[in-house]
Amino acid sequence: MLDANLKKQLDTYLQNIVSPIELSVSGDNSPKSKELLELATEISGLSGNISLREAAAGRTPSMSVAPAGQAPRVSFAGIPMGHEFTSLVLALLQAGGHPSKASPELQEQIRNLEGQFHFETYISLSCQNCPDVVQALNLMATLNPNISHVMIDGALFQEEVNQRQVMAVPAVYLNGEHFGQGRMSLEEIVGKLDTGAAARKAAALDDKAPYDVLIVGGGPAGAAAAIYAARKGIRTGLVAERFGGQVMDTVGIENFISVPYTEGPKLAASLEQHVKEYGVDIITDQRAAGIRRGELIEVPLASGAALKSKAVILATGARWRELKVPGEAEYRTKGVAYCPHCDGPFFKGKRVAVVGGGNSGIEAAIDLAGIVEHVTVLEFADSLRADEVLQRKANSMGNIDIIMSAQTTEVLGDGSKVVGMQYTDRVSGESKRLEVAGIFVQIGLVPNTEFLQGSEVELTRFGEVVIDNRGATSMAGVFAAGDATTVPYKQIIISMGAGATAALGAFDHLIRAGS
Template sequence: MLDDALKTQLKAYLEKVAHPIELVASLDDGAKSKELDALLLDIAGLSDKVEYLGDGNDARRPSFAIRRTGTDVQVRFAGLPMGHEFTSLVLALLQVGGHPPKLPDDVIAQIRAIEGEFHFETYFSLSCQNCPDTVQALNAISVINPNIRHVSIDGALFQDEVEAREIMSVPTVLLDGKPFDQGRMTVEQILAKIDTGAGERAAEQIRRKEAFDVLVVGGGPAGAAAAVYAARKGIRTGVAAERFGGQVLDTMAIENFISVPYTEGPKLAAALEQHVHEYDVDVMNLQRATALVPATEPGGLIEVRLAGADGKPGASLKSRSVILSTGARWRQMGVPGEDEYRNKGVAYCPHCDGPLFKGKRVAVIGGGNSGVEAAIDLAGIVRHVTLIEFDGRLRADEVLQRKLRSLPNVDVIVSAQTTEVIGDGKRVAGLLYKDRDSGQLHRLELEGVFVQIGLLPNTEWLKGTVELSPRGEIVVDDRGQTSVPGVFAAGDATTVPYKQIVIAMGAGSTAALSAFDHLIRTSVPTRTAAPEMEAA
């Protein structure tokens, strides 16, 4: 099952296993069970601390548990955790085997102190780049506290179960059989939902913080670059982010990041966060900015009000300068039925959710690069794709359009305006669109709608405080300065054209340097140090 290169790598990892572990499989006569059997045999053959047992009695087949011998410490997978989930498998083997998860000591103590029993189920797809974070977070929690159980389920393999439970988006997490959450989740986000009082404790910690010299709001590429450049100046730097990585976490393939021919969004986001943590930067995750209060006098403190992961009003942070890098989110169509059927057939990530629509009919809304790429990807999974574009022609690169036109199960409709998503109350059944030339209404029968119509800046909380463009973007000059003294901005939330990762990073660096220049001209930093020279 594993090639020689993977076996060599996995064998090296398994040397870190401290306690004997057992692989307990539940199999049937199907092809996937045979593949799982071969995979587990390969793993057991790489370490004398791993024993393979084939006597499991789990109802899901194929599935297997990784169990610490003689204990109730275990994690379970239903399906073959390959693709993006292979890392989840490796980490589960190590952690059940006694290798500690990479979590702060206070977080580990918080997990151990949680009382009660919890049974989590996570539905994933092997092509989902966000699923591993959720799977790995819940696996780590369940290893630290055995009263918290977790099973990860390949939705494409257990299609009947997905249909019965109406799972139409991944990752989807159930707790004790009931919906818990959807989308990428970190350990901290999960704990905020199951550990009562966690939000207030986090808010209290924030209230006790001293004022910053530079406070970065947002943890995407622009925010990360701003934090690094500010910290290198030796000034007190903080980052408040709802989720570190931002929109990059939802990006599958990145092939135009200069000097890196190919990477994936979650990998880049992890590298950004690691780089920021190499400096003396106070990173505050799960914090959503709700209001900006400008300084009342030149050189005074600017206030940023926050809400925690539970959505309740939290604490406030103060700083001598602020860099806004709140990024953007997927733009919605804004038509009846879209919100009602979100994650019930209306989706925004074809890589994540595409496998759940195997053999079905779907539509892709949007004829730019994202929309055409989504249609091409989905065409290899679903029965039929209809791409709908508002304009009179597609706007994607010609090379993508040629590929699209070569696919036999794709139709393209231009000059079409989607007017409604329709369903049966539980899931999508079709959509209505208007022919913009004739005005005639048409109905498409389908099971899924993938929306790919661009991004919307996360700036609603700034209305009435800083100048925004008609599109809601923060208006900035060539130094990243906003209309409010001491407040700078960078990245996809601003009027800077071309929403690209490399451009956001440059803008974040510019904003940090501008903020530092502002500080030395208007106030005395709280902690000074000789500026570090940049490498030529």
């Protein structure tokens, strides 16, 4: 089950268990049950602090993790490998008394939550967004005896998935009711349960002393800017909805110079660790709501708080562009998806469409072709924009069709899920219908700059922040970097360089201003 290298790594991690834990496995004679029992047996054999027992549970196969002598509150319905292997390792360590890296204040907030909370999270093992949610809820269940959580591999529990019409992951249910969809941070989940948390946090943020440089955004550009600013010895803050930005939604990265291959969440974790080395004040789960000039530059937040700084660097990145056609919003997460890696497994054996013929669109089609029955790519232009190597790969696959000059006009559904789509042939003008169960939208990016509308910061008609060669914007003391700006190429490594440039530009501005 575990190869020698993985077993060696796990053995190293398990040395951190300080108190006995027990694994409870529920299974039958199915191959997956035998596979899960084999995994549990191998894990228990690596540490004298881990015992194993077979037990009856509602879902089969499933495995629970708990401190010895306690009723389990953390469970995995399915085999937690792939992206969820880290979730399993952390569950073992936390059940065994190894401390979490979450802040003491947040952990205490979790312990003080009142009520009974039973969480269920539907995942796919290929989803890179799911582990954050699973790990957050597992930690909450470990800290508070009134909380329990079960991870459910949707591929193994199709009846449940169909009954609840889960078509996008992660999908979280609380006490049987839908609680949330998509990536959620630990802070965000706790904030939804602790209704007074937002007001308390806003008050605390209002009391923060002004920064020399405040970075708005936690992606590669923001991380680079924070590191370069903090290295100058100035008070540096970083505020973002989540650390990592869009990189967290990127699976394979093969063009990051000096690293032949890495994955988005892994790179984001490395960036965050590097930023923390310099003592940067990192504030997450907060969204910028504007920018204005007072005695200092002020950045109001959606929570009602406001942060102040002598200089500001805007690095808010971009998000996936939407089709903006009838039916898209109605059937989002019900067949309309934006992440083929996350949601592709839910369309196994079905026909799907990919809208967009750039690199992301053709990569999505190639990935999906290994899962689904058939993929149709619809490209608005009369030729594909994807790299030639990707086009050759797609054309070599027997279950990918590519339609050029196709303008998507409507998402069609039956009231509960997608059943097809309507598009117009831009050459003939004919409207055509395509029968599909899923539509994956891959048509580029939109800068996250709506909060700057009406401010002194100049934007292009596309919403990009206009910058000069030092990263300066039209608003004195405000700089910008990355995908939210007029930089011509939206690439991770370019965003990092732009972040460094903006930080150096901001530092130079502070010196010249005598700050």
